[in-house]
Amino acid sequence: MKRNSRFSLALHVLGHMARKPDERLSSQQLAAFNQTNPVVVRRTLGLLREQGIVSSERGHAGGWQLSQDPAEITLAAVYDALGERFLRPDPVGEDNPPHCAIERKIGSTLSDALSEAEQVLVRRLREVTIAAIAAEMT
Amino acid sequence: MKRNSRFSLALHVLGHMARKPDERLSSQQLAAFNQTNPVVVRRTLGLLREQGIVSSERGHAGGWQLSQDPAEITLAAVYDALGERFLRPDPVGEDNPPHCAIERKIGSTLSDALSEAEQVLVRRLREVTIAAIAAEMT
């Protein structure tokens, strides 16, 4: 099992979809690109559909299609749509209230540092679009 | 079970140790601060010992002590000593060589973005010392 594959799975299939904007690709086809399962694809793309990035059609000629211009879809949008958090926060659990001042201090310090790092990450992801990814395809 | 507790566990016990530089604190005592287990403490502090941050003594009056001035121990040093990677890379697994160009592109793009974000994180962690953490204790 590949861990943390949601994001790269999404980017990969979006890249392929950007190459064939007029076709509706089935979960089965998209799954093949990642050597994974149609259900996993549906799960993942379902989150993107909620954000209007892709659309799906049921039935005989159904499948998935981009809802936006691939040049307008940033990796940050995908990251957000998936609810990804590459930074593992959890500096201070919600259920374990700090017992001493040091724990609060640690929690706030780590929170600040992680937030800043993630801002940098997202800023970078905003600079790359699906179109740029698709352009690399052979 | 608290996840990702190694780092905050380490910072917490180091903070307490910094308050009592002359005492040797047992794993048992340190574990109590975090409501965890002595073995977990030994495991974690063992990594810090390898980097010369703390020292341990066995036997009757044994325990743990800081090996460095708490004002010299940065959170980044602890982060490194623990081998923590708050950013989950794994953009392209080592065992699954990219099948098409898009996968390589995704892998390198994510790698770059994650690396940059982590540099920012570490830079921040370098600005905070154990002494600063300990100063917050009540």
Next chain:
DNA sequence: TCAATCGTAACCACGAGAGTTACGTATTGT
């Protein structure tokens, strides 16, 4: 009607990491 396809629920498989037990070894106080 029938085949293709998404939408979901439900469950399994696997791995990471903390929690726990157990035991060996080292050190110290008496």
Next chain:
DNA sequence: ACAATACGTAACTCTCGTGGTTACGATTGA
């Protein structure tokens, strides 16, 4: 010496997150 204390470590369990899989209902088009 000897008992008590404490680390070092192995081995196991528990839990959680996540992907994989199966199953089935709903929808669409020929």
